[in-house]
Amino acid sequence: MAAIVGRSRPLVGITASIHGSRIAAMANRLALWRAGASSVRITADALFPIDRLDALVVGGGDDIDASLYGESARPQIRIDPERDRLEMRALDCAAKIGLPVLGICRGSQMINVHRGGSLHVDIHEVYEEAPHMRTVLPRKRIRIEPDSRLYRILGIGECRVNALHHQSVDRVGDGLRVVARERAGIVQGIEAPQEPFLIGVQWHPEYLVADSRQQALFRHLVATAAGTAPMDDYAEAPPPARGSVRASG
Template identity: 45%
Template sequence: MSRAVPRPRIAVTGKASRWAPGWWCARAAIALAGGRALRATPRRGLPAALDGLVIGGGDDIATDLYLSDAAPDARADRERDAFELAAIRTARASGTPVLGICRGAQLLNVAAGGTLYADLGRRRRRTSDRANPLPCKRIVLKRGSRLAAIAGRRRMAVNGLHHQAVRGLGAGFTVSARDADGLVQAIETVDRTFTIGVQWHPEYLCYQRPQRRLFAALVAAARRRPGPSTAQG
């Protein structure tokens, strides 16, 4: 009698809040892909053993974390910023697959020394600055990128729930998608490890095959890891 293959343990970070639609949608997407999602917040900490990590969307990142001349940002959730930056660095050091979603993509870049546009409103000409969870924006994926290979296409429509985005790339990253205004819509590492950040929310678009394939690729990469990483929590 064959034994069932354990589902890879994927932590999904986010805000410590009862109203967390991003968490529930990411949990469902990961489950459909064959993984087991575990919620991680500053209060809960990270699970003791992980095979993969999703840095979820949410509030703006403190501006003084990526702009050297910015005053300390008192409006930001500094506890969450610190928690997720530490989670990213631990995952990157251990080779744990990471998917950054919206804020999470931005934080991947900041963790690598990159910068962000604090407000995209004045930089948009062809795309809308209005938040929309439905596919409202056309993007082009870079030929030969890992993301394009996963999606199985180079053009697709995505949602938009952000007003910040990657500006200067962090060390070890390359741009893998842009929108009609030339703004960065996805980044990935150049070392071929599974570390991808997408500016949209794929967990809200799981009725689209390319978005399901993104979560499937994360779970597959987590399954290939030689052993789970450890963290206190």
């Protein structure tokens, strides 16, 4: 059941940068369509009311302004302050109205920053033994905590993922839990156990189109938005379908 009356598919917003991110946004839109949702790309110059969405994907892209988590900016790092502000406001609204949220790469980091956490500005300054890897192919092995929602969704304790990042979660934000790491210790997955669906993954599942386990992240996001997710995907009982109290428009 769609969350807004008169809509056949849940509507999911995908945040992106004005400059770039189009390939990732297209891949996310395809993944969400296959999962049963419609989607809309949201940028600082193409806004959309967050309270009209049924779920939110905070997408990948440029680094987050280090001043948001108390670090000094690096001049060689490209940031997008307008997008930062957009996503902080979007996450504020999502938290207020209880939207399911999936954060991807930068989006996972933004979830952590929004909850008061911090980031490693450059993972290779901290994890010197970590391989320098940048690939859309699943080449990096990660381990997932067996008592996590991420584990229940993927159905596996270890998997290979892609790597397109040089930053990662450092201090974990309020109400969040680290649920996946790679061998070097770099955080690869976070979630909020007390929320119906608030998950961040450091990799890009939208590019792993042939991997049904990875695509399950989108299916479960959409199912949560529609109110059809299995009971054990919730911390408690699932919230009522929001379509019963919301008007079309």
